[in-house]
Amino acid sequence: MKIISVLAGFVLMIAFCVISTSEIAQAEEVLGTGTDSLLGGDLTDPEDDGEPEADEGYNATFTSNEEPGFAGGEFSFNVFDNRLGPSNDKWCCGKGGGIPEEGLWVMAEFDEPYALTHFTVSSANDVPGRDPTVWEVQGSNDGEEFDTIFAHDGDSFWDQRLQVVLFEAGEDYDKQKIGYQFFRHVTFDTATNPAGAYFQIGEIEFFGDDSYPVEPKSKLATTWGRIKNAR
Numbered sequence: 001m002k003i004i005s006v007l008a009g010f011v012l013m014i015a016f017c018v019i020s021t022s023e024i025a026q027a028e029e030v031l032g033t034g035t036d037s038l039l040g041g042d043l044t045d046p047e048d049d050g051e052p053e054a055d056e057g058y059n060a061t062f063t064s065n066e067e068p069g070f071a072g073g074e075f076s077f078n079v080f081d082n083r084l085g086p087s088n089d090k091w092c093c094g095k096g097g098g099i100p101e102e103g104l105w106v107m108a109e110f111d112e113p114y115a116l117t118h119f120t121v122s123s124a125n126d127v128p129g130r131d132p133t134v135w136e137v138q139g140s141n142d143g144e145e146f147d148t149i150f151a152h153d154g155d156s157f158w159d160q161r162l163q164v165v166l167f168e169a170g171e172d173y174d175k176q177k178i179g180y181q182f183f184r185h186v187t188f189d190t191a192t193n194p195a196g197a198y199f200q201i202g203e204i205e206f207f208g209d210d211s212y213p214v215e216p217k218s219k220l221a222t223t224w225g226r227i228k229n230a231r
């Protein structure tokens, strides 16, 4: 009898451990809301001293296929202005006619390759229906052929405005084995696309490790990126 109850207790203990482990290993983490909840010091501006309106003090060159620029509007580079807030602190609100086949993307190019260790993406201040629902973070070493690092197709991650959500390698996407010199965020859909103003992102932070070499086989992997981009 005693052995049976000891065994039963043991089984219960294991079950409890398994359940709590799966809860601990939860996906993406909400860090909070507002500028103060950003991690800060990401690869694009390790010193957090960038002057967005002048596009100075950044360690990356930014490009985008929609509203490239920081100054004077709700342009795409505002995802790198180190701020969460209304109007000029965000990228909003999408091209007329809806999101194009290639998605809406904003890209940061660095002087050297980094393995993406973690990143944050934050919602902006407008209605939740404008938050990305189908989106990817992609890496490249020539700015033309891209590998998909993280992909999401489903509900929005953000349940509050100006909310900072963290995604980590090894938990939310594969631990990276190669470095990339280019990283971009691509949005393929939102809940309100393509009606009216249908898109927004508050801020993006990329963090990486520069000790990873670019592997030659990454050239093969780009075939997948090309198929994805052509869909």
Ligand SMILES: [Ca+2]
Residues within 6 Å of the ligand: 044, 045, 046, 047, 048, 049, 050, 057, 058, 059
């Ligand atoms: Ca800087």
Ligand SMILES: [Ca+2]
Residues within 6 Å of the ligand: 040, 041, 042, 044, 045, 080, 081, 082, 204, 205
């Ligand atoms: Ca930043």
Ligand SMILES: [Ca+2]
Residues within 6 Å of the ligand: 052, 070, 078, 081, 088, 089, 090
């Ligand atoms: Ca701005």
Ligand SMILES: [Ca+2]
Residues within 6 Å of the ligand: 078, 079, 080, 081, 082, 083, 084, 085, 089, 090, 202, 203
């Ligand atoms: Ca911003």
